[in-house]
Amino acid sequence: MNRWEHYHVAADVNDALQALGSAAGPVAVVGGGTDLLLDIEQGRHEPLHTLVDVTRVPEMSTIELRPEGLFVGAGAALSRVVASPIVAEHAQALQEAAGLIGGPQVRNTATLGGNVAHALPAGDGAIALITLDAVAEVASQDGRRRVPVESLYRGPGRSALEAGRELLVGFHLPRRQPGEASAFRRVMRPQGVAIAILNMGVWLRREDGVVAGIHIAAGPSGPVPRRLRQAEAVLIGQAPDGSQVEAAVAALLGEARFRTSPHRASADYRRHLAGTLLSETLAAAWERAA
Secondary structure, eight states: OOSOSEEEEOSSHHHHHHHHHHOSSOEEEESSOTTHHHHHHTTSSOOOSEEEEOTTOHHHHOEEEETTEEEEETTOBHHHHHHOHHHHHHOHHHHHHHTTSSOHHHHHHOBHHHHHHTTOTTOHHHHHHHHTTOEEEEEETTEEEEEEGGGGEEETTEESSOTTTOEEEEEEEOOOOTTEEEEEEEEOOTTSOSOOSEEEEEEEEEETTEEEEEEEEEETSSSSOOBOHHHHHHHTTSOOOHHHHHHHHHHHHHHOOOOOBTTTBOHHHHHHHHHHHHHHHHHHHHHHTO
16 A cells, blocks of 8 residues: 655755645655654554655755854754764764664664654754754745744644645754853663663853853653753852752752653653763763863
C-alpha cells in the first residue's frame, strides 16, 4: 500500500510553499525523513497525498555567520551541524546536542528542522536551541516571520506550525560574546541511540565571578520543550557554588513536570538525575565562560 501519491522535490522556499498549498490532500514536509517516514510506515501518521522534499533548497541547508548572528538552516543535516566550526564557536550546546542524536548514519540524514518540527518534549536539538535563545524563521504565502523556538509547540508531538501552509526555514542564534558559553548533557539508555531519559542545556554569561545571565532547559520537563525560569532566577547574581546549585536544583524540581515513561524511566528516577545533570552542565558552561 502506497503511503503517499505524489513526491515533490522543491527547488527553493517559494516552490516548497506552492507545493504545500496546491496539494490535493494531506501534505507534509520531508527533510531527512528519519522520523516522519518511519511514523508513516508504522502507521503512526496518516497516509499522505504529497510529500514536499526540501533537501535541495539551498537557503535551508545553509550554516553561516551573518552580521546579526549565526544562521542554521532547518534542512542542515545534523552531521554538518556537528562538524561546523562556527557552530562550535557560537553555539557549543547545539553542536553537542546534534552529536548525540542517533548514530552516524542517522546524523548524516536527519535534519535540525526535523528534530524541532517533530515536537518531542525531549528533542535534543530543540532543547539546545531554546537554551541558546534561538529564533525560528517561518515562511508562508503571507511572508516570513521570526518567533522564539519555545513558541513552536502545542503539546507532545504537536507542532504550532500550520501544516500545509507554513515552512520552517531555519534558526537565528546570537553571536557568542566574551564571558558567554553553553553546554549540553544528557542521560540515555545503554544502546546510545534512544531518546534521552533526561537532557539539559545551559547558556550563561559570567561577569565578576557571578552569573550575570543564564538560560536552562531540560527535557522532558513537561509536555513541550521550555526554559526553567525559576531555576535560572536562583542563580542570577550568584556564584554557582554548592549551596546555590542546591537551591537551583530545588527550584528546578519544583518547576519541572517529570513523567514516567514505561520504556525509558520513571518520574522519580528523572528527579534523581536532575540534580547531577544540572550540576555537570552548569559546571561545563561556567568553566568555558572563564
